[in-house]
Amino acid sequence: MGQTEAVASPPARTSADAVDALLVACVGGVPESFAPVYDALGPVAYGASLGVLRDPDHAAEVTQEVMVEVWQTASRFDPARGSARTWVATLARRRAVDRVRSEQAHRDRDQRDTDLRSHERARDVVVEDVERRLEGSAVRRCLDGLTSTQREAVVVAYYGGLTYREVAERLDAALPTVKSRIRDGLSRLRDCLGVHRG
Amino acid sequence: MWDLLPGYALDALDDADRRAVDRLLAADPAARRALDEYRAVVAAFAVETEPPAALRSRVLDQVRDVPQVQDAPADTAPAPSPGAAGGAVVDLVARRRRRWGAAVAAVAAAAAIAVPTTIAVQVSAERDRLREEAAAVSEMLADPDSAILRAAVDGGGEASVLVADDDMFFQAEGLPDPGPDRAYQLWVVGADGGVSSAGVLALRDGAATSLVRDSHGVGMAVSVEPAGGSAQPTTTPIVTLSA
Numbered sequence: 001m002g003q004t005e006a007v008a009s010p011p012a013r014t015s016a017d018a019v020d021a022l023l024v025a026c027v028g029g030v031p032e033s034f035a036p037v038y039d040a041l042g043p044v045a046y047g048a049s050l051g052v053l054r055d056p057d058h059a060a061e062v063t064q065e066v067m068v069e070v071w072q073t074a075s076r077f078d079p080a081r082g083s084a085r086t087w088v089a090t091l092a093r094r095r096a097v098d099r100v101r102s103e104q105a106h107r108d109r110d111q112r113d114t115d116l117r118s119h120e121r122a123r124d125v126v127v128e129d130v131e132r133r134l135e136g137s138a139v140r141r142c143l144d145g146l147t148s149t150q151r152e153a154v155v156v157a158y159y160g161g162l163t164y165r166e167v168a169e170r171l172d173a174a175l176p177t178v179k180s181r182i183r184d185g186l187s188r189l190r191d192c193l194g195v196h197r198g
Numbered sequence: 199m200w201d202l203l204p205g206y207a208l209d210a211l212d213d214a215d216r217r218a219v220d221r222l223l224a225a226d227p228a229a230r231r232a233l234d235e236y237r238a239v240v241a242a243f244a245v246e247t248e249p250p251a252a253l254r255s256r257v258l259d260q261v262r263d264v265p266q267v268q269d270a271p272a273d274t275a276p277a278p279s280p281g282a283a284g285g286a287v288v289d290l291v292a293r294r295r296r297r298w299g300a301a302v303a304a305v306a307a308a309a310a311i312a313v314p315t316t317i318a319v320q321v322s323a324e325r326d327r328l329r330e331e332a333a334a335v336s337e338m339l340a341d342p343d344s345a346i347l348r349a350a351v352d353g354g355g356e357a358s359v360l361v362a363d364d365d366m367f368f369q370a371e372g373l374p375d376p377g378p379d380r381a382y383q384l385w386v387v388g389a390d391g392g393v394s395s396a397g398v399l400a401l402r403d404g405a406a407t408s409l410v411r412d413s414h415g416v417g418m419a420v421s422v423e424p425a426g427g428s429a430q431p432t433t434t435p436i437v438t439l440s441a
Binding site: 017018020021022024025027028031034035038039042043044045046047048050051056060063064067068071072073074075076079080081082083085086089090092093094097133134137138139157158161162163164165167179180182183185186187189190193195 | 201202204205207208209210211212230234235236237238239240241242243244245246247248249250253254256257258260261262264265266267268332333335336337339340
């Protein structure tokens with residue numbers, strides 16, 4: 001006791017394993033058991049939604065949907081396949097991307113929508129902004145190991161919520177080229193992040 | 199086809215490609231593992247951001263009205279086998295999770311409590327222990343070969359033990375005060391009938407938990423001993439849990 005100087009680590013980041021256990025534990029539990037799960041994973045859902053949607057209100061709506069889905073389907077979470085963080089980030093991203101696409105379909109149907117251009121510009125992805133956003137994270141360091149074309153393709157696909165085809169149009173590149181850039185880019189990131197599961 | 203897995207993880211495939219990958223994933227466990235890795239990569243892009251404060255109560259209110267679905271992890275559910283065996287296993291796991299959910303939640307929540315840095319220094323060792331315990335118990339619950347033994351305690355209360363491989367997670371509640379200068383001591387019962395001490399139980403509101411790893415035991419027992427504990431039981435066990 002009293003050796004305060006020995007511990008410089010920041011306070012209370014719940015360990016990944018403890019979060020996994022919290023999620024497993026709320027299966028069949030009382031609704032109150034979900035409160036610590038929300039506290040631990042809400043920021044992941046919100047961060048993943050915000051990355052794709054950019055708009056805080058939309059991201060909050062998606063986060064609400066996702067966290068209720070997490071509660072409902074907690075029994076489907078399988079710790080053997082990945083962390084709770086990854087599971088929630090995956091669910092959140094999928095919903096955010098769905099929302100982007102349905103909005104887009106909506107706009108496409110209304111060719112005269114005057115918001116179209118400003119919306120599109122607001123959604124343009126600037127690699128430098130992304131790198132600033134990720135500052136200090138492991139992904140940021142690992143992105144440096146990609147070629148600039150790989151980095152651009154991965155970042156545009158991730159933050160734009162775009163399909164391969166849309167990425168190809170956006171970057172004015174051939175579809176097979178984009179596919180291989182994204183594949184090689186994600187594979188390098190995987191090796192750099194050390195997420196191999198055996 | 200494997201080339202499409204990164205795009206699948208990024209939600210970047212059109213419908214036809216996605217359906218093709220779905221078929222691959224259904225047939226090939228190695229492809230599922232590769233996808234899990236790509237998903238972890240994609241998830242690493244998410245920057246934790248505190249959601250608006252009002253969202254918390256909205257979600258927790260909604261959760262009270264929405265029932266949970268009860269099924270096994272989607273991609274690892276055992277293939278339907280002839281007879282009722284497959285279903286029974288899933289059912290057992292679900293039941294086990296329900297029954298043990300509260301205990302793991304308590305342990306994990308204790309480990310997850312956010313505390314200011316100054317206090318964190320003092321409790322960090324305790325929290326590390328709890329984290330480790332929560333992780334281990336969660337692993338044990340996932341082990342399909344794990345078993346739960348449960349019995350009433352003489353003198354009041356109930357005890358149970360979760361056994362998985364060589365690990366045992368003991369849990370008791372409703373235990374009366376053992377009396378002045380007395381303590382409850384936990385014992386591991388070996389296959390040969392011998393017992394070895396697993397320590398004196400730290401009682402909180404009549405409840406105690408203890409994780410014993412690499413025990414090589416077939417059961418557990420509790421006896422009332424002098425406060426410091428004994429080398430071997432000196433009284434008749436008040437509860438014995440064995441397979």
